[in-house]
Amino acid sequence: DGPVIIVGAGHGGYQVAASLRQAGFSQRICLINDEAHLPYQRPPLSKAYIKGSAGPESLMFRPEKFYHDQTIELIAGRAVSIDRAGRKLHLASGEALPYGHLVLATGARNRLLDLPNANLPDVKYLRILDESEALRQIIPSKTRVVVIGAGFIGLEFAATARIKGLEVDVLELAPRVMARAVTVEVSEYFQARHREAGIRIHLGVQATSIEAEGGKVTGVSLSDGRHLPADLVVVGVGVLPNIELAAEAGLPVAAGIIVDEYLATADPNISAIGDCALFASPRFGGSLRLESVQNATDHARCLAARLTGDRRPYDGHPWFWSDQGEDKLQIAGLTTGYDRVVLRGDPAKKAFSAFCYHGDKLLGIESINRAGDHMFGRRLQAMDRSITPEQAADESFDLKSALA
Ligand code: FAD
Incomplete structure (x- = not known):
């Protein structure tokens, strides 16, 4: 009973709010949004958005009117702490929001590269709309990009950059691309396809330093002694789940915020969903943390159902996609x-x-x-x-x- 406050307005957070209203939930819903945009879709950021010219509004789940009509309060700001005893969420602005139920849908953030010069303006990451927009703006003035990391996002971006006419080198420490996620057969297929498109893929190597002159990137040195010229570096070396808010409130965390098969944390008034949640899965016989749209939205629907009286363990069937060239x-x-x-x-x-x-x-x-x-x-x-x-x-x- 009482307001539902949702921290994070990404795929999961947006969906909980929308599904709660759909299920007839009539109390206050607040969606705490620390990005300066209406809630939007993330997958196009490494593909269609950079390739095309459509504005940010093309990515939005819903126009502003939707939130108004559904009385979903979008609150700009960051959640900084949870007062569990008093059931209040504190925002950076100083505001405190009372909750009946608190949803942590804080997602994940880029794992940063720990190398000299990694903080120069020509070294980019790709998680949020502002980062994708920044890349789209500078690509026309660049000629050679080194992509560090051949996971889904690194490869999607590499294919996009090549289509946009850049010379592209991809570095990967593992002996094959997307090694943690797909079979050898699929890795080999994509290696061949990206190479056919003119992308140079370097396997079993690591970037050891980023070279720059006058604050501008000039190249990347590799662990095998080679040096690749570049005027842009894009880093895709994975993400870290945003677990700090939960941890500081004394909730159990490991490689994610620990939740049971109902997506509830150790505190019955707080749940966690999406990329940040390490959830118990009876189907897969253990704990899982997944990074996909399916996982975030299906978690959200399951939680909204529970909060409106339909309590069932989460039993979604994982699926995923990646568009590369x-x-x-x-x-x-x-x-x-x-x-x-x-x-x-x-x-x-x-x-x-x-x-x-x-x-x-x-x-x-x-x-x-x-x-x-x-x-x-x-x-x-x-x-x-x-x-x-x-x-x-x-x-x-x-x-x-x-x-x-
Ligand atoms: P997010 O969508 O990351 O949302 C979390 C939000 O919480 C963010 O806006 C964050 O800023 C905010 N937040 C964090 N802490 C706070 C705080 N303290 N206060 C307020 N707000 C906070 N998945 C697929 O299935 N297919 C794809 O093709 C695909 N492509 C992708 C391409 C890119 C470039 C990226 C980055 C991801 C892609 N994904 C894809 C993964 C997918 O987007 C994520 O799994 C999904 O967004 C997870 O949703 P979420 O709600 O858990 O987290």
Whole structure:
């Protein structure tokens, strides 16, 4: 009972507010927003937004009128501390907001590069709209970018920068791109595609220093002794979950804010969702912290349902996508822990899926330009069904028959 105060107006925070109103919640809802924009979609920041010319409004979930009509109070500012005993959230402005329930949807922030010159203006990161806007503005005046980190965001940006006409080098410490997230088959496919587009990918190397003259970046030195010229450096070396607000309030944290299968923290009046939440997952038998739109929005819907009387454990089915140049990667399920990969389709034809198995259990499907396989995977998982590796590999096997 009482107001719901939501810290963070990203994918998760916005969705909790919208879903609460949809479910008929009639008390006060405040969305604390520390970015100077209406809540917006993050995925285009490394792709369409930099490529195109549409303004920031093209990214907004909803126009201002929506928040007004739904009486969702958007409060500009930062939450700085939680008074759990008094059930109040303190903002940097000095304001204190009483809550019945507090939602921590604080997301994650860029992991910073710890190298000399890493704070120069030509060294950029890519998490928020202002950073994407800054990159879009300076790209036309740049000729060579070194991208540090070949995860999803590094590669998406690299492909975008190449399309915009820049010379692009990508550095990756691991022996393959997106190594933590996808199978060898998918890494190799993307390495080949990015190289075909003229991007130089350097694996098994680290940036050891950024060189500059008169405050302007001139290049990057590598752990193997090489030096790459550059007038722009973009860093994509992962994120850190924003757990400090919870930790300082005495809530348990580890690699995220610890919540149970209902997304509740150790304090029954405080929940955490999205990128910042380390949640107990009976389905996957452990704790998970995921960074995806699906995870943030499905968490939000589950929590809004609980706060309006429909209490159920969170049991979302993970899915994800990444657009890199002309290729669309879609992942259904969690593919970590597989011991067998079966391909359906043909990498040479730029359309295939990697079905990942642990024994005979299908863990997930990584699809490249095969939206049908991806949707099949999501529907199959929702039905808690599987197909055999032999069926997956056999293109004459009709996937739909497994859903009947
Ligand atoms: P966020 O969206 O990060 O929102 C958290 C908000 O809380 C931020 O605005 C933050 O500033 C604010 N905040 C933090 N602390 C405070 C405080 N103390 N007071 C007030 N506000 C605070 N996912 C996909 O599934 N597919 C994609 O293709 C994809 N592409 C991406 C591309 C980029 C460039 C990025 C950065 C992410 C991408 N993601 C993608 C990941 C996805 O955007 C995130 O998983 C999602 O945004 C998580 O939502 P969230 O609400 O948990 O956190």
